[in-house]
Amino acid sequence: MKNYLFPIVFLALLNFGHSQNTSTVTISQENLNLIKHFEAKEQNRLARVQTYLKSNPETKTTFKDGINITQIYDVVDGVVLYRSTNNLDAGRATKTSYLQVGGGLGLDLDGTGMTIGVWDGGPADASHPEFQNSTDTGSRVTIIDNAIVDDDIGFSSHATHVSGTISAKGVDPDAKGMATNINVKSYNWTNDIAEMIAAVNSATDPIILSNHSYGVPIVNNSGDYLPSWYMGSYNQDARDVDNVARNNPKYLIVASAGNNGTTSYPDGMYAGYDKLTSDKNAKNSLVIANAQPTLTLFNYDLQTLGINSSSSQGPTDDLRIKPDIAADGTNLTSSIPGGLYASFTGTSMSAPNTTGTLALLQQYYNQLNGDYMNSSTLRGLVCHTAVDDIAATGPDPKFGWGFLDAKVSAETILDATTGDALISEDTLSEDEIFEMTFSAQAGDKLKATICWTDMPGGISNQTLNDPTPRLVNDLDLRLSKDGNTFMPWKLDYSQTSGFSNSKGDNSVDNIEVVEIEAPTSGVYTLTITHKGTLKDIGGGLFDPKDQDFSLIITGSSLTLGTTDNALSNSLIVYPNPNNGEFTISFDSNLNNNSDVKVDIYDISGRLVYKNSFVNDSVRFNKTINLSGVASGVYIANISKGNNITSQKIIIE
Structure with a gap:
């Protein structure tokens, strides 16, 4: 991202300067000539639109679906061009717009009363108009660290853009964020692990979500490469993240996958893959890839969905499915310091798109249930409901479990209150077999997911492409009916053909998903067991151990029950x-x-x-x-x- 920062900011400054009285702004003659040129182009554009509308008076010029606006922009060679709001396009693609104020689900969610943490290359510009509270009497951004880590002066453009993608109120509709009234605590990335723990446990405005749009590139600015064993390995940074998550079960860490998608290096697992570095290989965080969706006009349904070529690919060396999901991070318009705006692209943008959306899901769940979800529940829910049928069916090392779909996630939260779905948080004890029965009808896909916050694993010993599983507590999910057992998804690897997926025993992921594409009507039995001996943080050597887990079930006409009720x-x-x-x-x-x-x-x-x-x-x-x-x-x-x-x- 940083290599493209200066030209983008420079263009934004031009727009800002033009919006002011030019007699009070120092600007070069060359730029004045450019302004005159673009003003003439603008007048010509307006004339073309007016000519078209006179000839086609039935044409509707503006479309609004609650919070989103689409407007006729130009007519070129007889083709009518439309423009729609840009960060809101990210909200449309991930269906976050359905949850927001004025959205299609009627939920009117905006993150009110919640606080989110943003660690980045320095503090965000808290004075930006996009961060004003609902009464315009103060900022919703609190700067915790004043030190600048990146090359900006005063405030971090990157952090301001990221924070805006999460929380901008929509002073400029193009830049409206996901959670428009949420509070943000802004940090630089120095000492982030300790600060995360303090923020989660703060007596004032504790956080349950944080965004981390930074990481370790494969190639640094000097052209030096990381050692090849580093990519995909479970190092100390990954372990530290898992440790924080395990000790704070409500807290979900959202991280960008990285922008090394086009980088090549020797001795990777397979060409074009194995690009995740450092904490991106953690088990308990949610790592986000950068997708590049196109939407149908007016309905805003996904028309095509590709992965942005810059987005870092997984998986981890032990074949865990990473990144976890993808979101829209391509050409997102958001705030930058000085009251300005710019469009950026990268997983640095897809991560806050996700983080702000997850805040709305937590807000909705809390409204219906009086508490927030555990991080494993939220992580399992968005993986469970992700769109996975654009590319190949099932998980892969580019999209993870699929593309974020906030609408289906919210609908599942509601369905769980009516018995049409199940979202539960349970505990599996040592040697216990968790079992439940339910009935489902033929029709929609039957899907069950378990997700758990695992113990920190053993760190890599710098072995190249070390396949040793980093999973500590290995839970197993199975569905059965009429003597048939349905197994979870897992990732497969061949040195000659690369990565694929299949269904079988998954001994590496701390999320397991069982899907039945064409279920038959009848009674199903769900069982959850574990391999080996469960490990836990607290208690004595001989105390019984257990593992918390989250369970999500969706399908057609579910009737949920347990054999002991x-x-x-x-x-x-x-x-x-x-x-x-x-x-x-x-x-x-x-x-x-x-x-x-x-x-x-x-x-x-x-x-x-x-x-x-x-x-x-x-x-x-x-x-x-x-x-x-x-x-x-x-x-x-x-x-x-x-x-x-x-x-x-x-x-x-």
């Missing part, structure tokens, strides 16, 4: 859908005499019904009347002692 196994709600009156019935001959409690919520979390019933028969059978409530989807939480279940209620 007698209430959910016998529950019947009828009629459903209904007109507001329905009956709840289940076997109450359980091993307790507790009262039955029924709480009903709408999808925004508002309690609309609450009652407690005496357990006085072998089968509970009560009619509920919700007269006066609006049509829609409601969630009934039903409990009897330690037996708890939820049921979606549809009122027509």
